[in-house]
Amino acid sequence: MAEPLIVALPSKGRLMEQAAGVLEKAGLAVERIGAARTYQGRLNGVDGVEVAFLSATEIAHMLREGTVHLGVTGEDLLDEHIADRDGAVDILHHMGFGHADVIVAVPQCWLDVATMADLDEVSVAFHARHGRRVRVATKYLNVTRRFFAEKGVRGYRIVESLGATEGAPAAGTAEVIVDITSTGATLKANHLKILDDGVILRSQAVLAANRAALADPRATEIARRVGEVLAAG
Ligand SMILES: Nc1ncnc2c1ncn2[C@@H]1O[C@H](COP(=O)(O)OP(=O)(O)OP(=O)(O)O)[C@@H](O)[C@H]1O
Ligand SMILES: O=P(O)(O)OC[C@H]1O[C@H](OP(=O)(O)OP(=O)(O)O)[C@H](O)[C@@H]1O
Structure with missing residues (x-):
């Protein structure tokens, strides 16, 4: 057979x-x-x-x-x-x-960061001020690396997250996240905003x-x- x-x-x-x-x-x-x-x-x-x-x-x-x-x-x-x-x-x-979008989000209180180019600028300043790189929490390691390279964002570090990624900024384990969103409720509850050009993929x-x-x-x-x-x- x-x-x-x-x-x-x-x-x-x-x-x-x-x-x-x-x-x-x-x-x-x-x-x-x-x-x-x-x-x-x-x-x-x-x-x-x-x-x-x-x-x-x-x-x-x-x-x-x-x-x-x-x-x-x-x-x-x-x-x-x-x-x-x-x-x-x-x-x-x-x-x-x-349907779910893979997105880049930062704390809503980062008023001067609306785009990936802003994120690049801030990450350079962040490094100068804190002596360490901006941390990005995600389980999408490869997708994140490719997208950040495409957008010319340097000077960040990935922190692998296996769950509750949106909680990372409040928990102090990362400044930025890459995760999926569908209704946006989880991002909102965690005081995060999607960057204007931060939609990496509209997935289904x-x-x-x-x-x-x-x-x-x-x-x-x-x-x-x-x-x-x-x-x-
Ligand atoms: N609101 C949503 N939350 C989570 N995943 C969603 C949502 N909407 C669509 N998806 C899609 O569902 C898939 C993930 O499904 P699921 O969580 O069952 O997978 P998994 O990560 O392999 O499972 P597990 O959580 O058991 O490891 C992804 O492709 C994701 O884009
Ligand atoms: O934009 P929203 O509608 O708020 O949805 C986004 C959330 O849904 C998923 O979590 P979920 O608990 O559904 O699944 P997961 O923990 O398996 O990822 C995902 O990881 C986000 O946290």
């Missing part, structure tokens, strides 16, 4: 439910194997397809490695975890949910494929059916 094609779906939360919803509309209902909380399933409608429920971050890594063939994850996570989007992974469809959930897997007709069939549902709105 041929090897199964593996489709990775987020294992929890909004992305999981909405991904399963689109697949169902495409006549590809997701069925869990065994109890509701197991991490394996089947996709009805196309033979020889297995579903693996994984974290959105893991899906990005495993698409690159080819350990899963198709997957739904965030575009932000592909940008972060696949170096220069090196050709190993193709985005097939933007799914129309999971995508259906992506390991490039080698695109030779498999089961993968192209799933992509075609999902595309039809998305086009129909």
